[in-house]
Amino acid sequence: MKFLFASLLLTTASLAAPAVQAGAALDDIKSGDALVCLVSPNAPGFSVPDSQGVFQGFNADFCRMAAAAVLGDAAKADIRGVGFSDSMKTLVARGGHLASRSITATGTRDADAGMAFIATTFFDGQGFMVPAALGVSAAADLQGATVCAEDGSTTLLTLADWFADRGMSYRVENIADKTARLEAFFSGKCDVYASDVTALNSDRMLAANPDDYVILPDVISAEPLTLVSQPDQELESAVFWAFQVMLNADKFGITSGTIDDVIADLDSQPQEVARLFAADGAGADMAAKLGLPADWAYQVVKQVGSYSEVFDRHLGMNSPFKLDRTKTLNASVEEGGLMYPYPIR
Amino acid sequence: MIPPSPPPPASWKFSVRDALIAAGAVTLAGLAVWNVLQNMQGAGLAPGFAFLWQGAGFDVSETLVPYSPADPYARAILAGTLNTLFLAAVSLVLATVVGLIVGLMSVGPSPIARAVAGAYVEIFRNLPKLLVLLVLFVAAVTGLPHVRQALSLGPVHLSNRSLLFPVPVLEPGHALVLAAFGAGCGACWLLARHFARRREAGQAAPPLWPFVLLALGGLPLAVALGLGLPFAWSVPQLAGFDYEGGARVSLQFMVIAVTLALYHGAQIGEVVRGGISAIPRGQTEAAHAIGLTPRQATRYIVVPQAVRIIVPSMNNQYVNLIKNTSIAIAVGYSDLMSVSGTVINQTFRPLEMMLLTMAVYLAICLCVTTQLNRINDRLRLKEGRA
Numbered sequence: 001m002k003f004l005f006a007s008l009l010l011t012t013a014s015l016a017a018p019a020v021q022a023g024a025a026l027d028d029i030k031s032g033d034a035l036v037c038l039v040s041p042n043a044p045g046f047s048v049p050d051s052q053g054v055f056q057g058f059n060a061d062f063c064r065m066a067a068a069a070v071l072g073d074a075a076k077a078d079i080r081g082v083g084f085s086d087s088m089k090t091l092v093a094r095g096g097h098l099a100s101r102s103i104t105a106t107g108t109r110d111a112d113a114g115m116a117f118i119a120t121t122f123f124d125g126q127g128f129m130v131p132a133a134l135g136v137s138a139a140a141d142l143q144g145a146t147v148c149a150e151d152g153s154t155t156l157l158t159l160a161d162w163f164a165d166r167g168m169s170y171r172v173e174n175i176a177d178k179t180a181r182l183e184a185f186f187s188g189k190c191d192v193y194a195s196d197v198t199a200l201n202s203d204r205m206l207a208a209n210p211d212d213y214v215i216l217p218d219v220i221s222a223e224p225l226t227l228v229s230q231p232d233q234e235l236e237s238a239v240f241w242a243f244q245v246m247l248n249a250d251k252f253g254i255t256s257g258t259i260d261d262v263i264a265d266l267d268s269q270p271q272e273v274a275r276l277f278a279a280d281g282a283g284a285d286m287a288a289k290l291g292l293p294a295d296w297a298y299q300v301v302k303q304v305g306s307y308s309e310v311f312d313r314h315l316g317m318n319s320p321f322k323l324d325r326t327k328t329l330n331a332s333v334e335e336g337g338l339m340y341p342y343p344i345r
Numbered sequence: 346m347i348p349p350s351p352p353p354p355a356s357w358k359f360s361v362r363d364a365l366i367a368a369g370a371v372t373l374a375g376l377a378v379w380n381v382l383q384n385m386q387g388a389g390l391a392p393g394f395a396f397l398w399q400g401a402g403f404d405v406s407e408t409l410v411p412y413s414p415a416d417p418y419a420r421a422i423l424a425g426t427l428n429t430l431f432l433a434a435v436s437l438v439l440a441t442v443v444g445l446i447v448g449l450m451s452v453g454p455s456p457i458a459r460a461v462a463g464a465y466v467e468i469f470r471n472l473p474k475l476l477v478l479l480v481l482f483v484a485a486v487t488g489l490p491h492v493r494q495a496l497s498l499g500p501v502h503l504s505n506r507s508l509l510f511p512v513p514v515l516e517p518g519h520a521l522v523l524a525a526f527g528a529g530c531g532a533c534w535l536l537a538r539h540f541a542r543r544r545e546a547g548q549a550a551p552p553l554w555p556f557v558l559l560a561l562g563g564l565p566l567a568v569a570l571g572l573g574l575p576f577a578w579s580v581p582q583l584a585g586f587d588y589e590g591g592a593r594v595s596l597q598f599m600v601i602a603v604t605l606a607l608y609h610g611a612q613i614g615e616v617v618r619g620g621i622s623a624i625p626r627g628q629t630e631a632a633h634a635i636g637l638t639p640r641q642a643t644r645y646i647v648v649p650q651a652v653r654i655i656v657p658s659m660n661n662q663y664v665n666l667i668k669n670t671s672i673a674i675a676v677g678y679s680d681l682m683s684v685s686g687t688v689i690n691q692t693f694r695p696l697e698m699m700l701l702t703m704a705v706y707l708a709i710c711l712c713v714t715t716q717l718n719r720i721n722d723r724l725r726l727k728e729g730r731a
Contacts, residue, residue: 144585146506151674152686156403160414171587172404174687175597175677183483184677188491189505189596191586 025097025232026291029070034078037063038090038099041081045315046102055079058314062100062121062227062243065304069242070235072293074303091115091230098229098239105226118227118236119243123329123338125219126158127197129204132214134191139218143168148190151176155194158221182206196223197328202321219329234290241286245297247341248276249306250332256305263298275345282345297344307339308332381696394701396692397422403687405679407595418688425684426705432598432680433667433709436605440666441659443610448617462614469611475672478604482676485600492587500580502588505596509581512592518575525568529560536560597676609666616662620655621647653724660717664710681705 029035039047039059047057055063060079067077082090088103090096092114103109105117128147130136139162149155151174163170173190175181185193186207195203197219204210227243229235249255252273254262266274275281276297283297293299304310308325315323331337385392397419404414408424409431451462469477486505490496495504502509533556540550569575581591624647632642671682685702689695 142586144587144589146587148677151677151683152690154690156687157691160402160404164414170404171406173406173597173677174404174679174683175675176683176686177479177675180479180482180486180676184486187487187505189486 023232023234023291025094025230026070026235026238029097029235030291033071034076035063035067035070035098036078036080036096037066038082038087038096038101039063039079040087040101041083043102045319045321047079047081047100049081055081056314058122058310059100059102061304061310061314063098065242065246065300066098066239068299068303069238069245069292069296072296072299074299088115088228091228094230096230097235098227100227102225103228104222105224114231115228116231116236118229118239120224120226120338121243122225124196124198124223124225125329126155126194126221126223127200127219128216129185129193129195129200129213130191130216131188132212136216139216139220140166142170142192144170145191146171146173146189147192147194148173148175148181148185149194150174150178150181155196159194162220198315198323201323201328205322215327238290238292238296241342241344242296242300243307244342244344245276245283245300246304246307246310247332247339248272248344249301250308250339251334251341254301254306255309256302259298259301272343272345286344385696392697394697396694396697399692401688402691405684406677407593407598407679418692421684421688422681422701425679425681428679429667429670429673429681429705430709432601432605432670432673432678436602436609436666436670437663439602439606440609440613440662443606444613444617444662447610447614448621451614451618452621462618466611466614469607470615472608474604474608474669475675477608478601478672478675481604482597482600485596489596493583495588500591502581506587507593507595508599509588509591509593511578511580513576514579516575516577518572521572522565522569522575526561526565529564532560533557595678597673597678600676601670601673601678604672605666605669608669609662612665613659613662616655616658617651619658620651623654624650653726656717656721656724660714660721663713663717667710667713668706 037060039055039057042048043057043059045057046059047055050056060077063077063079064074068074080096082096082099082101084101084103087096087099087101088109091099100121102122105120109115110117128139128142136142147159147170149159149172156172156174159170159172173181173184175184182193182203184190193200193203197215200215204213204215207213227239229239249259252270254273262269262273263277266278276283277295278284279294284294286292287294287296305313308316311323311325311330312318315321316325325331326335326337329338332339332341382392398417400415401418401421402414403421405412405421405424405428407428409427410420410424412420412424447462447465450458451466453459489503489505492504492506495502495509497503500511533553536556537553540553543550579590579592581588581593628646628650629642632646633639637645670680673680674683674686677683681702685698689698692698
């Protein structure tokens with residue numbers, strides 16, 4: 001097994017050396033008529049099996065996006081739950097085509113020849129929440145503060161680094177029980193609550209009066225959660241641009257519900273929309289060059305939806321998490337976030 | 346009535362059956378270790394403890410020794426172990442006091458006291474201790490005032506964060522004062538021995554206490570005054586978000602100690618009640634018949650016999666209490682379990698850390714058991730001696 005793994009690594013490395021991939025992974029998806037996509041076995045909101053054993057969630061929908069773009073059918077995504085480090089090993093060993101499972105893109109991981117990072121679907125990072133009455137407007141004012149954080153988490157490490165780098169003193173309350181931790185914060189035993197910004201947003205809702213608490217603008221760690229595939233330039237392009245289609249759909253206010261109306265009356269749409277969906281537009285041109293179904297952009301929006309649609313369905317206002325996307329880094333550039341739709345022309 | 350001393354252990358004899366059982370056990374253990382090592386090697390992991398000297402990089406909530414994230418994992422584990430020991434020691438004393446009071450109440454003459462003790466024991470014996478801990482923690486953290494409105498009694502402040510009080514800070518020269526105190530102790534011991542010998546020899550000896558006062562109080566005080574008092578007080582002062590200076594006992598420490606005292610107090614109370622109830626009524630009646638007062642009967646007849654029954658069960662209680670300090674992780678007291686959990690998450694060395702943590706708990710519990718067994722041996726009725 002070890003030998004097999006090593007030889008696979010070697011093969012991958014030797015194949016990765018030439019600049020252009022022959023599109024082996026994309027060919028494999030087409031010949032098998034299925035896109036094997038790896039997700040976390042149990043991440044509420046991101047990927048959880050439903051009563052039929054089919055994975056549902058924010059990350060699972062990006063598996064469907066890739067299948068809709070490459071095979072024209074979102075249902076042809078073969079979504080499998082795999083543990084974190086195993087999913088990376090599986091990709092390297094070519095046991096899966098794509099991984100959509102909250103993997104933080106880091107330099108050392110990208111340097112690995114067996115993996116290609118494609119597009120960041122979720123920007124997260126560690127932040128701070130404070131009582132509004134404290135009058136603190138930035139993390140730099142937290143000298144000497146007591147910080148509540150989850151026991152045993154990497155949050156503790158990021159905190160220690162951040163305060164040490166600034167020569168600031170602080171006191172930590174590393175409480176394992178979530179109820180005890182939140183009670184400690186809401187009753188003022190801690191001045192500050194530290195966690196990933198996504199978690200802060202949903203935890204704030206648990207306060208008796210959420211408006212009494214504010215999330216500081218400082219994000220002290222970067223967690224760009226990114227789609228990863230086997231190295232295959234054509235597959236990477238297809239997945240990257242499928243994601244851009246979802247962002248562009250948001251830019252023009254197109255959803256899975258309205259896309260049919262848009263297609264029916266393309267002439268009255270903005271030029272960019274027409275170029276994306278018209279039979280002789282840039283979208284169709286890309287499809288021919290990458291070997292995708294001609295209506296791939298339409299299928300992505302029709303079967304999966306726009307980015308904000310997917311976000312709201314699983315994490316936002318239409319979900320139990322009630323995350324306000326426009327207040328996270330995942331807002332569009334126009335809303336002050338990092339989601340920047342690339343032009344398709 | 347009184348537990349008889351156990352029979353002396355039979356002298357060991359070789360038997361084929363014992364040898365086979367031992368060989369089987371050793372083989373099984375060996376196979377388990379071999380299997381784990383093989384699997385770890387397969388996953389590219391080499392077991393070892395060298396990682397203990399790498400920088401820890403995380404903070405813990407309170408420590409008895411100076412600690413910073415730049416220190417190695419080994420020091421973080423030491424800090425966690427000391428926290429566990431401190432919590433266990435304080436909880437042990439509190440639980441024993443609570444248990445004695447509850448036990449004496451439940452065998453006392455007052456029906457009200459008996460009912461209160463009975464209700465207390467039933468409530469705390471039948472609730473999960475983690476639930477008790479969380480309820481008390483949430484009650485304390487929401488019930489006590491915020492640090493800015495702390496309840497203050499002079500320089501002592503109590504808030505939902507901590508209890509703060511002033512402590513003396515040592516300045517250069519304090520070693521001489523401590524040396525004077527040490528010399529005083531030595532002098533007292535010598536004097537006490539000398540006086541005791543004189544009394545044994547039938548000679549008169551003056552009372553000891555004025556000398557003790559002079560040697561332990563007067564001598565160090567004179568030295569301290571002579572050096573211009575080489576101590577300063579560190580007093581808690583409100584600065585920024587919190588108080589600075591002084592010494593602090595965190596709220597979670599107090600809540601866990603109280604939880605363990607209440608929980609194990611109920612169990613120890615039952616042990617005490619059982620021990621006293623086991624002394625037959627006839628013993629007390631006989632004591633009264635020979636003219637002892639009820640107080641004397643309790644002190645000279647009941648208690649000495651009850652203690653022999655109570656001590657072996659206390660051994661069990663104390664070991665349980667020490668292990669139960671590990672629930673501290675839920676409310677943010679950085680004990681051994683909390684620190685080792687964080688170390689495992691950082692280093693992905695679960696096997697080594699679990700072995701190390703088990704070894705530390707085992708060592709602590711075995712020390713306590715050994716000491717209590719020694720006490721037990723001393724108390725036991727010795728056969729063949731008058």
